[in-house]
Amino acid sequence: MEGVLDRINRRVNLFGTEEPIIQLFGEDRVIVQLPGASGIETAKALIGQTAQLVFKERNAEIGLTGDDLESAFASTDPNTGEWEVNIAFNDRGTGIFSDLTQRIVGVETKRIGVFLDDDLLIAPVSLAWIRDGRSSITGNFSREEARTLSIQLEAGSLPVPLELIQESDVDALLGEESLKKSLLAGIIGLGLVLLFMIAYYRMAGVVAAFALLFYAVVVLAVFKLVPVTLGLSGIGAFILSVGLAVDANILIFERMKEEIRIGRTLASSMEVGFSRAWPAIRDGNFSTIITCLVLLWLGSRTADDLVTGFAFTLFIGVVVSMFTAIVVSRNLLQLMAWIGLGRSLNLFSPEGTPTLTAGGRPGGAGQPRNV
Template sequence: MAQFGKKTFSVGKRRLAAVVLLILGLGLGVYDGAIFWNKKAPERLRLRGSLAAPYHLGLDLQGGAHLVYQADFSNIKVDSESDAMQGLRDVIERRVNAFGVGEPLVQVNRVGNYWRLIVELPGEKDVETAIKYIGQTPLLEFREPRDASTTQQILDAQKQGQDLGEDPYFLPAVLTGRYLQNAQLEFDQNTNAPYIGVAFNGDGAKLFEDLTAKYIGQPIGIFLDGQLRSAPVVQDKIVGGKAVITGQFTLDQAKSIVRDLNSGALPVPIALVSQQTVEASLGQISLLASLRAGLIGLVVVALFMILWYRLPGVLAVIALLVYTSIVLALFKFIPVTLTVAGIAGFILSIGMAVDANILIFERMKEELRSGKPLQDAMQEGFARAWTSIRDSNVSSLITSAILYWLGTSVVRGFAFTLALGIVISMFTALTVTRTLLLATLRKNGSRFLYISGFVNKSQILIPKS
């Protein structure tokens, strides 16, 4: 009797913990469904600010544009193409953000020997303007002069229809817009004609100093978007990293170039090679279909768990709802950009969360059939199932990590939501389900409610008092 009294105290604490977990799950559920809560709740209870923020939906769920640009390194010199592409990604991301697109995705991808930049603009309706805005970013280059013999060879070849794309006067650039610190509009004191003053960062200033020191008495080509704007002759080494771009600019043209240079000069020229547009209506259809699939899967799993595992199945379903509320809350809090693939990963993780509960309940059933007391059977079931749960989930996490590391954006979304769901499922299976199970213990409770499958009460061994 004393022993049972000791267990009763433990069960009392478990019941308090179970109430706390249920309240936490309910609160997170309100946060998850803020848009529905605010429609029904009184004004004073409605969520506001970040608590009412919607989920971040990807391109395939809310519509928008998927653009693929290809970089061209044929006319520029860079120490590292990978670093140059990262710089390009940063520049394009700033331009897209300045355009006002919500949650854009800009990422670098390599296909064979070609470097590509993938730009996704979720929810963007005026795609043509966005493409034009991205493409208007000027490419600034300072090119070195070729020697006279090489220039003549290229000119002779071009007369015969060869090397037509080769610049006969200047070499590919070493100093480009990636080293630009800022640009400003200036005016000639004599003619009042506008020109553009540029300043380079530390690395760019050193390159510019070396460039002017090397070619004193020779012209240096200053190009914008591949067009020669000016070719000033170097009179002396220029220290300090400042230069000017002159040309037949109108005031509006000069202002536009300065604005674009300051928002990010492209370190690498790019060309649009692919464009796909997803209508918002199609995205809405995909979203509804994904939600419907998830709901149907959840209901079918819940029915199976309740019918086969009885009371533990009911508690597992409650734990599954707590699990769902935690994961959805994390999706909003991080935030995670949800795609169809990402939702698929989340739905798959629900099934894996159920797997952990099944392992626990089956081990618990074996202990009950051997005649152990109910609480001991529960503790033993969790202890013996843990190694199987750990090993299976760790292997799944390793797979998710490989998919995230090597996959494209769509695969990464799937891998991330799957991995996040697996981690949370381990917590809910080993903490929430255990707490709820122990909270249901009572003196002389029916052991039949805790045994799964088709079994007669006569098959259940009753432990000796």
């Protein structure tokens, strides 16, 4: 039964982002609760009532089962952009699969039948002799079809057959109320951060505000695409990634302030500020990415959904925050310099416009020195 729990969890929670509740009930029953599942039929398609995944040739057993499949995941072909399912076998499966593809390669009438409890999932032809046990299954899949097939393959074989006893769909009234409060708290928190950035960094703060809003939209779009169910661990990771995005902008703006103080133009201060801030941004974000990968590895080994979901969500947020800080913020600042706002340096520095002393150095009375 522990094996059943592990296999079901892998089927419905491939990335650790769904946060299902899967637990034993008595000695021979399992309760599965799927927050955010779009209907009973979707849930049943992922869990299934299956016991064995088997590969066959002309309905003949060849000794290749789900236990020989090391991994299966959906991706897009880099050349055509079409969805496909990538598969990889272990050492034993590689040998069997190599012999099979060698026998049937290029023969349209000979196919590889993939059966889930005697129900045919797919029957692809072999286009090449696969020697290393790694291949891809194509067939004009939609994203959801490729994802579902990869989960069915990845889950392998259940040690016992499953029989559906009861099913129900419950409206998330309490969850809906909690969601409203969470959204309100998030909007207030983000608003306070944006207000501080604009009040202190002025026009640079406006740039940070646009970059953060862009960041939030992109991250939420990625969460929807994966998909990611924003439970407590996901929300925590998202908030932490927002902090990292703000931190990157602050590092850039502080370096820019230093350059403006010594009399550089906005365009020059921006370029030098970005180059000096980049090592700190790079090291901080890459350290976080490494931590995420370690947590993903540990979560996958211990089947801890909270750890895996937190790490995966934070990884997405960190990658997007690096993009917005380096690309979006930089381009917006360049735009401001191009349209002439660079002449009003007091709009970008809380200390105001640098002035020259009698000896020609910034700090005294006189006009700003541009370098």
